[in-house]
Amino acid sequence: MSAFYPGKRLSTKGERCTVRYVGEIKGKQGQWLGVEWDDPTRGKHSGTHEGFEYFKCRSSHPKAGSFLRPSATWDQSRTFLEALRTKYAAIETGDNAAAAQNTIRISGKEAEEVGFEKIARQQAQLHNLRIVVLDDLLVRAYDNTETTSDGLDHIQETCPNITDLDLGRNLFETLSEISDICDRLPKLKFLRLDANRLRDVAGRAESIASASGLAQITSASLDHMLCTDEELETLSSCMPNIRDLSASTNQLGSLDYCDLPYTLTSLTLEDNNFTSLENVKRLAKSSPLLKTLNLKNNQITSTFKDQQRTESFTLPETIVDVDLAYNNITSWSIINELPSKIPGLKHLRIAHNPLFSSLRSADGKPMTSADGYMLTIARLPQLETLNYSKITDKERLNSESYYLSQIGRQLSLAPKEKENEILSAHPRWKELCEEYGEPKIERRTESGIDPNSLAARLLECTIYSPAAAHLSTLPNEHNPLVVEIPKSCSIYKVHGVIGRRLGLEPTQLRLILETGEKDRVDMATWNGVEAWDSDEEEAEEVGEEWKEREEELVAGTRPLGTFVDGQKARIRVELKAGVGTRQ
CATH class of the missing domain: 3.10.20.90 (Phosphatidylinositol 3-kinase Catalytic Subunit; Chain A, domain 1)
Structure with a gap:
């Protein structure tokens, strides 16, 4: 059982998992491993057996865990070079192998030189590789019982020209393993670590030298890693020159305790647990150079976390491109506040929110998707594209005129004492009236x-x-x-x-x-x-x-x-x- 420990990465029949518990189970004989599957639908429970919790799964899926015997058949892991050769320099067979044989004479006798040309060709092929994809090949830099150098020797001389590397869905356990591989790839710029489940990220990061191979990374993908905000900060801090970062499908609900690199210009946070723009307000402090912010497929409903609005904030003025599609926006309030919260906004995607499927006019009549398109444009004066469509001057003119008429209609249907309340929901009222003239308000109660x-x-x-x-x-x-x-x-x-x-x-x-x-x-x-x-x-x-x-x-x-x-x-x-x- 010494070969198993919490955090160990395993694979059986091609299904990857992480050990969360090692020990006995009440009512069961012998030793057991409590594991959390990378594919949560593969499990049976959440780490609880007969009312007793043996371990907790990090995934939010209710059945991501299982109990397995240590004697189960485990798939063999590969070193980086073993995986590289398996995928990019497979052994030749048949006619190709025969063609690689040469006849030579040694001491007057003929002999066959077998495989030297093949090896030379393979080495040349690996030496020239620039984009390498080693996802789902059970890669580990080294086992717990091996020295750090085992499995890492000859990486630099074998494939020194790699610039883009995909190590997703493998068996890495620590940040040090990944750093040790990157240290031997002097030209590496893009790194993908999707669906790796690292242990003790914060504790291990201190051992990563500031001059490590991770420091040269300019673009990274950390999707599906079950990261918290603190772990994301630790991982990204090891890449101080990174410009493009993706951390989608993690466990992020706030960046309040997460300082991302100053150098970031593009950040993708799709499919997390953000509920408001306030959840990412720390970006104004940590990443003031940010240009693109992707918050697609979260649970965002508003600008602020709650109605108290205790602290005002503004996201970096450098942000020009924002994606809020597939969220839970049900009112115009967050859209009205975008110009003040993201003052540099020029390109917006906001499709597939509940607001646009249930639009109603002031008199309760259903409105079309075309109405939603126009009313969104009219509320955002600096917008240049909406849902990938360029906004023409005529479209803006028509949209703003239509929006102004709708506000006038709403005022006409409401009593005079409601006017201030209504106009507070339309921040552009005064500006639009100056541009197009104030619409005529004819209230029913004023007809005499x-x-x-x-x-x-x-x-x-x-x-x-x-x-x-x-x-x-x-x-x-x-x-x-x-x-x-x-x-x-x-x-x-x-x-x-x-x-x-x-x-x-x-x-x-x-x-x-x-x-x-x-x-x-x-x-x-x-x-x-x-x-x-x-x-x-x-x-x-x-x-x-x-x-x-x-x-x-x-x-x-x-x-x-x-x-x-x-x-x-x-x-x-x-x-x-x-x-x-x-x-």
């Missing part, structure tokens, strides 16, 4: 009509027909017919009232309600569906055409008042084919 009176229950309908040019008995646009109709009237009755006033059969009429509002057309589409929030490869150029919003009043039992807000309506009468003139 008693809401309990008969007048309040009537709609003043202005009726005209384009067919008046052919039938002089019909009202035209310049001399319309004005009729008061109760809001409670069904559309069946509305057809009857208007038909009677025009001297036509109701079945001969088409009634079109002109709302006075406008909609965009030719929006970005994907498989025929509006999809402004699509990903990069799906994004299409967005159109800029507009049309009047109209709604046909199809004969039915629905009340007229459900189609109209306010006290007035404008209805266009069209004649069906064969009535007076052909349509």
Whole structure:
């Protein structure tokens, strides 16, 4: 059992795991290993047996652990050079092997020189390698019982030109092992360590020399390593010249105790546990050169951790590119605050958040994805691209005008005393009014009509027909017919009232309600569906055409008042084919 210890990395039948417990289990004979699987779906429990917790899994998966016998069949680990030769210099067989044999004479006798050319070719091939991928090959720098140099000799002379190295999903246990390999690769710049599970990261980091091979790394990937914020700080501190860092799918919920390298310009933190922008505010202090911040697929809902907003913050002004797609944003508040929290923001991805699937106008009507696209642009004056689509000058003009009209509509539907509260949710109100002029606010309560009176229950309908040019008995646009109709009237009755006033059969009429509002057309589409929030490869150029919003009043039992807000309506009468003139 001395060969097994907590933190030891093992593999059986190709499935990697980490030893978390060594010892006896109540009710079971002999010694056992409690392991946490790299693939958490492979396990049976979380380290608890019959109510007693023997170990804890670091993964949040409820069944990442198992108990195994020490006598299980374990896969053999490889040294770095063994893995390199296995993948990039496999032994030749058949005709290739025969071709590598030469006949030579020694003391007058013929002999075959076997494999020297093959070895020379292999050495040349390994010597010239620049990009090396050794993921999932059970690599370890050395075993616990070996000296540090075992398994590391000849790395530099064998493959001195490696610049990009992938060591993901292997059996490394300590940071020292990785450092010892990197020390022997003088040109190494990119390092991928995804899904390695290191032990005692903080304790071992002190032994890593500042001049180690890790110090030359400029780009690193530390995904799926179950890192906490302190462990991420330790790992990244060993790479003081790093510019691009990915730490996705870890256990990060805050960077409050994590100072990342000063040199960082790009940081990817996808699929972690961040809930607000405040969780990453320390970047302003630790990484003031940051340009790209990827927070995709977290649980971000707001700017601040809670409603107290105890401390204001601003992320580095150098940040121009932010990804907030696939989070849990349900309100406009975080978007309104982006210009102040990320003042340099120019490129934003915010697709696939709940906010955009449940948009409603001020009067409760559902809004489209096109509306969400426009309202996002209008709130962010410095934005240049949204979800990979370039924002044109005309798009910005249309978006800001539309946003301003929506604010005006919201004010019109609310009492005067709610005005300040409403405007506080729209920080750009004053700026937009100066640019485009303040929209006319007509509140219902200011109409002078008693809401309990008969007048309040009537709609003043202005009726005209384009067919008046052919039938002089019909009202035209310049001399319309004005009729008061109760809001409670069904559309069946509305057809009857208007038909009677025009001297036509109701079945001969088409009634079109002109709302006075406008909609965009030719929006970005994907498989025929509006999809402004699509990903990069799906994004299409967005159109800029507009049309009047109209709604046909199809004969039915629905009340007229459900189609109209306010006290007035404008209805266009069209004649069906064969009535007076052909349509």
